[in-house]
Amino acid sequence: MKSILNYGLNLLKENPVFGLYLGICSTLAITINLNNALGMGVSVIAILTVSNIIISLIRNITPDEIRIPVYIVVIATLVKAVELLIKAYAPAIDAALGVFIPLIVVNCIILGRAEAFASKNGVAASALDGLNMGVAYTLSLVAMSLIRQILATGIVNFTNPFTNVEVFSVTLIPSQFTIPIFSGPIGAFLTFALLAAGVSAIRNHQPKLKEAK
Amino acid sequence: MEAILYLAALGGFYGLVYFLNHKTPRPEGCEEIEATCSSCSLGHCGNHPSQQIKEIKNA
Amino acid sequence: MELFSLFFSAVVINNVVLTKFLGMCPLLGVSRKTSSALGMGAAVVFVIFGSSVFTYILYYNVLVPLSLEYMDLITFILVIAAFVQFVELVLKKYSTVLYKALGIYLPLITTNCVVLYVTLINITEGFTFVEMVVYSLATPIGFMMVLYIFSTIRERLDYADVPNAFKGNPIALIVAAIMAGIFTSFVGLI
Numbered sequence: 001m002k003s004i005l006n007y008g009l010n011l012l013k014e015n016p017v018f019g020l021y022l023g024i025c026s027t028l029a030i031t032i033n034l035n036n037a038l039g040m041g042v043s044v045i046a047i048l049t050v051s052n053i054i055i056s057l058i059r060n061i062t063p064d065e066i067r068i069p070v071y072i073v074v075i076a077t078l079v080k081a082v083e084l085l086i087k088a089y090a091p092a093i094d095a096a097l098g099v100f101i102p103l104i105v106v107n108c109i110i111l112g113r114a115e116a117f118a119s120k121n122g123v124a125a126s127a128l129d130g131l132n133m134g135v136a137y138t139l140s141l142v143a144m145s146l147i148r149q150i151l152a153t154g155i156v157n158f159t160n161p162f163t164n165v166e167v168f169s170v171t172l173i174p175s176q177f178t179i180p181i182f183s184g185p186i187g188a189f190l191t192f193a194l195l196a197a198g199v200s201a202i203r204n205h206q207p208k209l210k211e212a213k
Numbered sequence: 214m215e216a217i218l219y220l221a222a223l224g225g226f227y228g229l230v231y232f233l234n235h236k237t238p239r240p241e242g243c244e245e246i247e248a249t250c251s252s253c254s255l256g257h258c259g260n261h262p263s264q265q266i267k268e269i270k271n272a
Numbered sequence: 273m274e275l276f277s278l279f280f281s282a283v284v285i286n287n288v289v290l291t292k293f294l295g296m297c298p299l300l301g302v303s304r305k306t307s308s309a310l311g312m313g314a315a316v317v318f319v320i321f322g323s324s325v326f327t328y329i330l331y332y333n334v335l336v337p338l339s340l341e342y343m344d345l346i347t348f349i350l351v352i353a354a355f356v357q358f359v360e361l362v363l364k365k366y367s368t369v370l371y372k373a374l375g376i377y378l379p380l381i382t383t384n385c386v387v388l389y390v391t392l393i394n395i396t397e398g399f400t401f402v403e404m405v406v407y408s409l410a411t412p413i414g415f416m417m418v419l420y421i422f423s424t425i426r427e428r429l430d431y432a433d434v435p436n437a438f439k440g441n442p443i444a445l446i447v448a449a450i451m452a453g454i455f456t457s458f459v460g461l462i
């Protein structure tokens with residue numbers, strides 16, 4: 001239980017999205033509902049883990065001066081492969097996310113982790129780091145999309161992307177009390193700002209707690 | 214297959230230009246200016262401190 | 273569609289930053305001073321225009337005849353990255369003035385979402401060459417405009433009394449929310 005609490009606290013303090021502001025372009029655009037957030041999150045977990053593994057495997061044979069071009073080629077190939085797979089097996093996600101699947105290539109998290117971690121550590125550690133960062137990213141996306149979806153439509157639903165069958169649908173707020181602007185740009189920026197401020201407040205609070213002890 | 218040849222040509226061209234650019238020093242009077250991008254956590258950007266150390270090593 | 277409405281909608285109505293949320297990384301990173309915002313904006317216009325032209329020509333003259341359309345993503349990102357490095361190399365060797373103004377922002381543009389977005393949209397929307405030129409000039413001009421306005425507001429915000437948790441990026445995002453609200457009122461203008 002304590003380790004889960006520690007993990008959760010670490011997630012808040014070193015959150016790649018709300019703490020380091022990496023990969024915010026797709027965060028703001030995708031998080032309209034839970035389906036999109038999970039679709040994007042799972043894709044990023046897959047791409048991040050596999051790219052970390054590959055880059056860690058070739059880290060000793062790539063010349064030091066052209067690391068970045070090699071990483072970009074690896075990541076671009078992976079993203080294109082994932083995009084083609086999604087187009088074939090989960091067309092609902094492709095229709096919802098649109099151009100943001102190819103834009104995973106320039107998601108700062110993937111290239112950033114490759115450069116900072118996978119190029120210096122072994123395969124198992126890099127794979128674990130990729131999973132970790134991917135899960136942190138997905139949880140941030142899910143948090144933001146739940147807030148936006150509940151406030152904007154009052155309904156939380158999830159559809160299986162492979163079979164287009166609705167898995168569950170819960171109405172939490174009656175439709176008279178919903179605030180539709182949370183689906184649009186204003187709501188996106190506002191939610192993100194409040195979540196980022198929350199994470200920043202927790203970060204500022206932590207050292208004071210330790211001093212008080 | 215043409216795809217692999219094409220990819221190798223394009224990737225090779227990019228690697229070459231990147232390498233040439235990395236080796237070319239900044240013009241005089243420009244060594245100290247830094248992009249005023251605060252709170253930058255993009256490690257792959259050419260201006261990031263982690264890339265500068267490599268430049269000194271190469272020169 | 274006519275070129276003027278294409279231009280106007282890309283700059284104002286469907287502004288790439290405020291309605292499509294692209295280019296947020298440089299927006300939050302470089303918008304603290306007005307001078308850096310202008311330099312970044314000019315660099316982005318140049319890179320997007322150049323790489324759009326190159327990727328368009330490469331797509332329709334090399335990828336389509338060889339039926340390698342699935343290589344579009346790799347091609348575009350490699351062309352963009354190579355173009356940025358090439359421009360930086362040329363500026364370093366031949367123009368110190370321009371390097372001082374724009375050159376330092378060039379490495380940040382390689383992984384900028386807007387550049388890849390414009391090159392992809394040019395293909396998926398099936399633009400003609402002229403439409404592509406107009407669109408790939410209008411989008412970064414819209415980006416530069418928002419970046420500049422943002423930087424003028426942020427310079428003032430540094431002197432304001434902001435709560436501690438909101439200092440830095442969160443308050444900037446709230447400003448962006450207000451700007452997004454203002455820009456949505458332009459829908460239906462032309």
